[in-house]
Amino acid sequence: MSSPRILIADDTAASLSLLSDLLEPLGYEILAVSDGRAAIQLVHRAKPDLILLDVMMPHGDGFSVCRALKADPEIAGIPVIFITSRQETGDVVRGFKVGAVDYILKPFQAEEVISRVATHLQLSRVTRELLERNSELEEEISRRRQAEQARDKAAERLSNLASNEAKRWGITGFIGSSPHLKRILGDIEKLHHFGKTSVLITGESGTGKELVARAIHHQSPRAAGPFVPVNCVAIPGELAESLFFGHTKGAFTGAVSDRKGYLELADGGTLFLDEIGDMPATLQGKLLRVLEDGEVTPVGASRARRVDVRVVSATNANLTEKMEAGDFRQDLFFRLARFTVETPPLRERKEDVALLAKHFLEVFAAEMGMNAPLLSVRALELLRSHRFPGNIRELKNVMERALILSSGKTVEPEHLQLFQTSAKSVADSEISTPLPLNMDAAEQELIRRALDETGGNVAEAARLLGVNRSRIYRRFPHLVKT
Numbered sequence: 001m002s003s004p005r006i007l008i009a010d011d012t013a014a015s016l017s018l019l020s021d022l023l024e025p026l027g028y029e030i031l032a033v034s035d036g037r038a039a040i041q042l043v044h045r046a047k048p049d050l051i052l053l054d055v056m057m058p059h060g061d062g063f064s065v066c067r068a069l070k071a072d073p074e075i076a077g078i079p080v081i082f083i084t085s086r087q088e089t090g091d092v093v094r095g096f097k098v099g100a101v102d103y104i105l106k107p108f109q110a111e112e113v114i115s116r117v118a119t120h121l122q123l124s125r126v127t128r129e130l131l132e133r134n135s136e137l138e139e140e141i142s143r144r145r146q147a148e149q150a151r152d153k154a155a156e157r158l159s160n161l162a163s164n165e166a167k168r169w170g171i172t173g174f175i176g177s178s179p180h181l182k183r184i185l186g187d188i189e190k191l192h193h194f195g196k197t198s199v200l201i202t203g204e205s206g207t208g209k210e211l212v213a214r215a216i217h218h219q220s221p222r223a224a225g226p227f228v229p230v231n232c233v234a235i236p237g238e239l240a241e242s243l244f245f246g247h248t249k250g251a252f253t254g255a256v257s258d259r260k261g262y263l264e265l266a267d268g269g270t271l272f273l274d275e276i277g278d279m280p281a282t283l284q285g286k287l288l289r290v291l292e293d294g295e296v297t298p299v300g301a302s303r304a305r306r307v308d309v310r311v312v313s314a315t316n317a318n319l320t321e322k323m324e325a326g327d328f329r330q331d332l333f334f335r336l337a338r339f340t341v342e343t344p345p346l347r348e349r350k351e352d353v354a355l356l357a358k359h360f361l362e363v364f365a366a367e368m369g370m371n372a373p374l375l376s377v378r379a380l381e382l383l384r385s386h387r388f389p390g391n392i393r394e395l396k397n398v399m400e401r402a403l404i405l406s407s408g409k410t411v412e413p414e415h416l417q418l419f420q421t422s423a424k425s426v427a428d429s430e431i432s433t434p435l436p437l438n439m440d441a442a443e444q445e446l447i448r449r450a451l452d453e454t455g456g457n458v459a460e461a462a463r464l465l466g467v468n469r470s471r472i473y474r475r476f477p478h479l480v481k482t
Contacts, residue, residue, distance in 0.1 A: 002029075003027050003028060003029045004027075004028050004029070004049040004050065004121050005028070005029045005031065005046065005047075005048040005049050005050075006023060006028050006029070006030055006031070006048060006049065006050045006051075006052065006117065007031040007032075007033070007039070007042060007043060007046065007048040007050070007051045007052070008020065008030060008031070008032045008033075008052045009032075009033050009034070009035075009036070009038075009039035009051065009052070009053050009054055009057060009062075009065070010032075010034065010052070010054040010057070010083065011034045011035060011054060011056070011057045011058060012054070013034075015054070015083070015106070015108075016032045016034070018108065019052060019083075019108070019113065020032060022108075022110055022113060022114065023113075023114075023117065026114065028117075031046055031048060034057070034058075035057050035058045035059040035060070036057045036058070036059045036060025036061060036062070036064065036065040037059040037060055038059070039051075039053065039057075039060075039065050040060070040065055040068055040069065043069055043075055043078065044072075044074075044075065047075065047078070048078060049078070049121060049124065049125075050078065050079050050081070050117060050120060050121055050124065051069070051078055051079070051080045051081070052081050052083055052104075052117075053065060053066060053080050053081065053082055053083065053100075054082075054083050054084060055082055055083075055084035055086060055091065055095070056084065056086075062082055062084070062095070063094060063095065063098050066080050066082075066095070066098045066099050066100055067098045067099070069099070070098065070099035076099075077124070077127070077128065077131075078124075079101045079102075079120045079121075079123070079124045080099060080100045080101060081100065081101060081102040081103070081104060081116060081117070081120060082095045082100045082102070082103045082104070083104045083105075083106065083108075084103075084105065084106065085105065085106040085107075101120055101123075102116055102120060104116060137253065140253065140254065141253070141254050141256060144253075144254035145254070145256055148254075148259070174211075174215070175352065175355050175356050175359045176349060176351070176352030176355055176356065177351060177352065177355065178348075178349040178350075178351045178352045180344040180348060180349050181349065181352060184212060184341060184343065187339075187341045188212070188215050188216055188219055188341075189219070191216055191219070191220065191339065192219050192220060193221075194220075194339075195220045195221040195222050195310060196310055197310070197338050197339050198291070198310065198311045198312070198313070198335060198336050198337070198338045198339070199213075199216055199311075199312045199313070199338070199339045199340070199341060200276075200312075200313050200314070200315070200333075200336050200337040200338075200339070200340045200341075201213060201312065201313070201314040201315075201340070201341045201342075201343060202314070202315055202316075202319075202340060202341070202342050202343070203314075203316060203342055203343030203344065203345070204316050204343075204345050204391055205316045205390070205391065205393070206346075206390045206391035206392055206393030206394060207343035207344065207345060207346070207391045207392060208343055208391075208392050209274070209314035209316075209343050210229065210272065210274060210314065212314075212341055212343060213227075213229075213270070213272045213312045213314060214227060214272075216270070216312055216341075217269070217270040217272075217310075217312070220270075220310070222268065222269050222270055222310055224268075225266075225267075225268035225269025225270070226265060226266055226267075226268065226269035226270075227266075227269055227270050227272065228262055228265050228266040228269065228270070228271050228272065229272045229274060230262050230271065230272065230273055230274065231274045231275060232273055232274060232275045232276055232277075232278045232279040233274075233275045233278045235279070235280065235283075237280050237282070240280050240282070240283045241282075241283065241286065241299055242255075242259070242261065242299050243261055243262060244261045244262050244263055244283065244286075244287065244296075245261040245263060245264075245286070245290075245296045245297060245298050245299060246258070246259050246260045246261035246263075246264055246296065246298035246299070246301075247259055247261075247298050247299035247300050247301075248298055248299070248300035248301050249300075250300065251298070251299045251300025251301075252299065252300070255299075255300065258298075259298075260298075261296065261298065263290060263296045263307050263309055264296060264298075264305065264307055266307075266309045267307045267308055267309060268308055268309075269309070269310070270309070270310045270311075270312055271309050271310070271311050271312070272312050272313070272314070273311060273312070273313040273314070273336075274313075274314050275314070275315060275316070275317075276313035276314065276315050276319075276336065277315040277316075277317035277319055277322055277327075277328060278317070279328075281327065281329075284328070284329045284332050285329065285332075287332065288329065288331060288332045288335055290307070291311060291335050291336075292335070294306060294307060294308065295307065311336060313336050319333055345388070345391055346388040346391045346392055346394075346395060347387045347388055350384055353383050353384050353388075353395065354375070354380055354383070354384070356392065356395055356396075357375060357380070357383055357395060357399055358372070358375060360395065360396050360399035360400065361373060361375070361399050361402070361403055361411070364399065364400050364403050365403060365408070368403070370403070370408045371408065373403065373406055373408050373409055373410055373411055374410045374411070375410070375411045376410050376411060376412050376413070378412065378413050378457075379402075379411050379412055379413050379415070379416060381456070382413045382416055382418070382454065382457050382460070383395070383398075383416065385452070385453065385454060385456075386418050386453075386454075387453070388419075389419060390419060394419060398416055398417060398418060401415075401417050402415040402416055402417075405417075413457050413459075413460070414459075418460070443475070443476075444475075444476050444479070446465065447461065447465065447472055447475075447476055447479055448476075448479055450462075450464045450465050451472075451479060451480075456480075458472055458473070458480055
């Protein structure tokens with residue numbers, strides 16, 4: 001840390017020498033000038049930490065010099081102490097009016113000079129640090145405000161996107177005819193008159209849990225109210241309480257205005273908590289209290305506010321295991337799971353695959369201003385044989401790519417870029433039959449399983465196994481369907 005720099009402006013050589021001799025031994029760096037014009041020039045160039053300024057000097061008295069210094073924003077913050085032998089009250093008042101922070105009379109008292117110099121250097125340093133901190137806080141508040149606005153806009157965009165997806169897939173007219181889908185539609189119908197009952201939707205990722213949640217909302221008496229989707233995985237722990245319950249202006253640094261939380265935003269409608277199993281533990285008890293009492297207390301508020309919210313939650317996690325591990329509250333589980341809906345994986349809805357695939361082709365073709373192409377028989381067979389680990393979301397992505405790759409013509413197997421597991425996963429799949437110990441027989445069994453996995457598509461089976469398809473034709477032609 002550099003030594004404080006003090007500029008002494010005095011036309012009396014004795015005063016300059018006395019002040020320099022007094023202050024230099026204390027570790028201060030001393031700059032000295034003898035007229036007003038030189039003082040102004042040196043201050044601009046050296047930027048001292050403190051100025052000792054004589055009132056009577058040639059080329060500009062102390063008052064005019066101080067006035068000129070205070071008019072420049074870059075140096076206006078440097079404290080100025082007047083030194084003079086004049087004791088008139090008017091001069092003292094005038095000195096403070098032009099911006100001085102103190103006044104020392106000649107002849108100097110050493111202790112007084114040392115004390116006042118040290119005091120004003122410290123005050124200046126503290127003031128500067130406070131201004132810097134205030135500037136940092138203002139920048140932080142601005143960043144938080146921008147982040148909050150960005151979050152709100154992103155949430156609005158995501159909500160709009162999810163709404164559009166719901167319209168695509170059909171809120172009240174789900175695509176498919178499988179018994180599983182009929183059961184889900186039956187569950188939604190049963191909930192029609194129970195607009196307050198909490199619902200827990202379970203199922204693998206990509207099975208349409210949010211679509212079911214929206215259907216429950218739009219088929220209920222709350223349809224005219226808001227549907228507020230929240231991804232519990234994306235909730236930052238330090239902002240969780242504010243995001244859910246809201247906050248008042250000044251409740252914490254960056255809270256520049258009152259803000260409603262998710263629960264108040266969903267008042268009169270439905271709050272959809274996706275991936276509820278990943279909700280922060282600190283928030284679970286507070287959410288339970290709100291669900292039981294129907295009241296929220298924003299951060300910084302002294303009074304609770306009534307809310308009328310139906311909570312629909314979803315998870316792809318095993319909440320029973322999470323409860324046993326102590327990661328999820330049992331009482332919250334029972335409060336959320338008043339009614340449960342299970343969304344099955346697409347591999348259990350094979351009869352719906354063709355309908356969904358054609359539906360997605362029609363949707364994407366309409367968006368691109370094209371006529372929906374046909375699906376070849378071989379392409380349909382390949383889709384039906386695929387296990388779709390990504391479920392409906394994966395099928396949707398596959399069909400969008402297929403439309404592009406086929407250029408709007410009939411979709412063939414080569415246009416279907418299906419997610420494939422490794423050869424090891426084929427061997428370790430759900431088929432419990434162990435591989436034969438004979439090498440030829442084991443290879444034949446692996447190829448048979450790969451062909452079953454790909455619906456008889458030799459090229460896909462070869463890619464799955466990491467071999468050339470000619471090896472399959474050459475070694476086991478009897479396995480290939482013609």
